[in-house]
Amino acid sequence: SQQGEEDPQALSIQEGENATMNCSYKTSINNLQWYRQNSGRGLVHLILIRSNEREKHSGRLRVTLDTSKKSSSLLITASRAADTASYFCATDADFGNEKLTFGTGTRLTIIP
Amino acid sequence: AAGVIQSPRHLIKEKRETATLKCYPIPRHDTVYWYQQGPGQDPQFLISFYEKMQSDKGSIPDRFSAQQFSDYHSELNMSSLELGDSALYFCASSLGLRANYGYTFGSGTRLTVV
Numbered sequence: 001s002q003q004g005e006e007d008p009q010a011l012s013i014q015e016g017e018n019a020t021m022n023c024s025y026k027t028s029i030n031n032l033q034w035y036r037q038n039s040g041r042g043l044v045h046l047i048l049i050r051s052n053e054r055e056k057h058s059g060r061l062r063v064t065l066d067t068s069k070k071s072s073s074l075l076i077t078a079s080r081a082a083d084t085a086s087y088f089c090a091t092d093a094d095f096g097n098e099k100l101t102f103g104t105g106t107r108l109t110i111i112p
Numbered sequence: 113a114a115g116v117i118q119s120p121r122h123l124i125k126e127k128r129e130t131a132t133l134k135c136y137p138i139p140r141h142d143t144v145y146w147y148q149q150g151p152g153q154d155p156q157f158l159i160s161f162y163e164k165m166q167s168d169k170g171s172i173p174d175r176f177s178a179q180q181f182s183d184y185h186s187e188l189n190m191s192s193l194e195l196g197d198s199a200l201y202f203c204a205s206s207l208g209l210r211a212n213y214g215y216t217f218g219s220g221t222r223l224t225v226v
Contacts, residue, residue, distance in 0.1 A: 035217075042202065043155065099168050100157065100204075102147075104153075104154050
């Protein structure tokens with residue numbers, strides 16, 4: 001079953017613009033994480049935001065978390081061609097186990 | 113810095129054959145997770161181990177089994193392979209049962225069943 005759903009499923013923007021991706025989830029969480037995946041390659045951890053945090057920054061990345069709406073957003077500012085990849089949110093539920101449940105991912109294409 | 117190592121990187125097997133995927137966690141990490149990612153799909157949790165004991169189980173078929181060894185590396189054994197098993201198989205590791213700073217994933221093993 002799928003915990004998270006992301007929108008949009010695909011996003012194309014011009015280099016230099018900002019890209020915003022959204023993620024919704026269904027259960028209570030311990031934390032929410034964003035990962036990046038280049039085509040057919042491994043998952044790279046980008047940023048983790050805990051359930052008691054509302055916003056977090058890392059370089060050109062800004063993540064927000066709204067636990068009342070069970071949603072998160074990832075903003076990439078001043079996009080670069082190298083940002084082209086799929087971006088997944090993943091939740092770590094706050095009950096029992098520690099497995100990650102991934103969303104469906106957003107395919108981001110940066111047009112040079 | 114050492115990362116999570118998976119082997120092999122690519123594997124081609126025929127239907128009904130057996131495959132073994134290996135995962136070597138980051139040194140001192142005691143928890144290993146296995147995920148399966150079908151073409152165009154999101155990663156799905158299969159199974160995890162903490163201190164050589166199974167800690168959680170997800171959508172892992174009965175044809176698959178896994179274990180974690182004394183050196184903390186893990187192996188995923190897949191038998192009676194089916195075409196639908198073709199996927200990327202990722203391993204991640206962490207120290208302890210909760211990765212409060214995110215999980216480190218390996219580059220994955222791409223399994224193709226023909």
